[in-house]
Amino acid sequence: MSNGNEPSLGCLPVHQSRVDSAPAADESPGNALKTKEWEIGMLQDEVAATQGIRIRRRPPSGPPLHYVGPFEFRLQNEGNTPRNILEEIVWNKDTEVAQMKEKQPLATLKKYLDNAPPTRDFIGALKSAYERTGVPGLIAEVKKASPSRGVIREDFDPVEIAKAYEKGGAACLSVLTDEKYFQGSFKNLEAIRSAGVKCPLLCKEFIIEAWQIYYARVKGADAILLIAAVLPDLDLRYMTKICKMLGLAALVEVHDECEMDRVLGIEGIELVGINNRNLETFEVDIANTKNLLEGERGRIIHEKGILVVGESGLFTPADIAYVQDAGVKAVLVGESIVKQSDPAKGISGLFGKDISL
Numbered sequence: 001m002s003n004g005n006e007p008s009l010g011c012l013p014v015h016q017s018r019v020d021s022a023p024a025a026d027e028s029p030g031n032a033l034k035t036k037e038w039e040i041g042m043l044q045d046e047v048a049a050t051q052g053i054r055i056r057r058r059p060p061s062g063p064p065l066h067y068v069g070p071f072e073f074r075l076q077n078e079g080n081t082p083r084n085i086l087e088e089i090v091w092n093k094d095t096e097v098a099q100m101k102e103k104q105p106l107a108t109l110k111k112y113l114d115n116a117p118p119t120r121d122f123i124g125a126l127k128s129a130y131e132r133t134g135v136p137g138l139i140a141e142v143k144k145a146s147p148s149r150g151v152i153r154e155d156f157d158p159v160e161i162a163k164a165y166e167k168g169g170a171a172c173l174s175v176l177t178d179e180k181y182f183q184g185s186f187k188n189l190e191a192i193r194s195a196g197v198k199c200p201l202l203c204k205e206f207i208i209e210a211w212q213i214y215y216a217r218v219k220g221a222d223a224i225l226l227i228a229a230v231l232p233d234l235d236l237r238y239m240t241k242i243c244k245m246l247g248l249a250a251l252v253e254v255h256d257e258c259e260m261d262r263v264l265g266i267e268g269i270e271l272v273g274i275n276n277r278n279l280e281t282f283e284v285d286i287a288n289t290k291n292l293l294e295g296e297r298g299r300i301i302h303e304k305g306i307l308v309v310g311e312s313g314l315f316t317p318a319d320i321a322y323v324q325d326a327g328v329k330a331v332l333v334g335e336s337i338v339k340q341s342d343p344a345k346g347i348s349g350l351f352g353k354d355i356s357l
């Protein structure tokens with residue numbers, strides 16, 4: 001580690017690399033704010049790293065060009081290249097959210113909230129589906145494409161798919177809203193909500209800022225996703241509180257033991273998703289759900305009354321039975337049902353029976 005005086009091997013002090021290329025420092029208030037935001041981002045990454053979070057919130061070597069902090073170093077080799085797809089998505093989201101926020105600041109969103117229709121009970125819908133059918137409650141995902149699979153469904157009509165899912169017995173729906181990597185949109189979410197679909201809706205987004213939670217609520221979400229691989233404990237605590245305040249459910253997603261243990265240490269989390277897909281490598285293994293529910297962890301989850309959702313890579317009735325045996329009472333499924341010409345039939349195929357009755 002560098003003490004700030006000696007650059008460590010492979011590093012260049014930022015001000016040194018800037019000397020030849022940077023324009024004169026811009027002292028305007030707007031730029032000062034951007035610099036401050038960048039500094040806070042760097043601190044967030046440091047805190048996150050102590051919690052085992054590998055995803056960095058922002059490019060490490062990219063302070064605004066006018067930045068003149070003496071102790072910052074630009075990594076020569078790593079530069080501004082994200083280390084994996086999740087990191088790339090998060091870096092892109094950071095820029096996207098900054099632009100969206102400029103158009104609709106929080107104060108504006110809060111005004112819309114006064115007229116927003118009430119939220120529907122996401123967790124309640126999953127529990128009653130489980131009780132009614134004896135199989136895990138289904139969160140059916142309206143998903144056109146993904147970075148790992150490319151386009152999953154060409155003739156994609158989100159409202160039609162949502163209605164077919166509801167008819168097929170889905171308890172809740174998940175609507176991808178990320179445009180760049182999943183070809184989703186908030187328009188889809190709004191359209192499904194206003195088409196009169198009664199299933200509660202999960203806004204499937206990469207949330208890195210509280211502003212996005214308000215935005216999701218305004219656009220008709222009943223639940224949002226919080227990814228533990230991206231969000232440090234403090235964010236998870238703060239964001240789950242905001243959700244409660246707004247009447248939204250928070251699905252907190254984990255992929256490994258470390259993330260599960262962090263989440264189990266946070267009060268007030270009621271819904272945990274175990275993603276069988278590693279968002280850094282795309283590897284899928286449904287045994288992940290089983291592994292994370294074994295032993296002490298399973299006991300704590302039971303004690304706390306947390307509802308667990310098995311996520312990703314579920315294709316057959318045997319897959320559903322496997323995660324149900326492991327202890328999940330809900331599943332989140334996209335690919336296997338969205339690619340069927342009739343997604344309602346896709347659902348009965350997935351469960352090996354009609355769950356709409």
Ligand SMILES: O=P(O)(O)OC[C@@H](O)[C@@H](O)c1c[nH]c2ccccc12
Pocket residue numbers: 141143204253275311312313314332333334335336
């Ligand atoms: O299409 P699948 O393999 O059935 O997976 C659905 C869902 O679990 C997956 O889309 C997902 C789980 N967590 C995410 C986080 C972001 C984007 C997508 C996801």
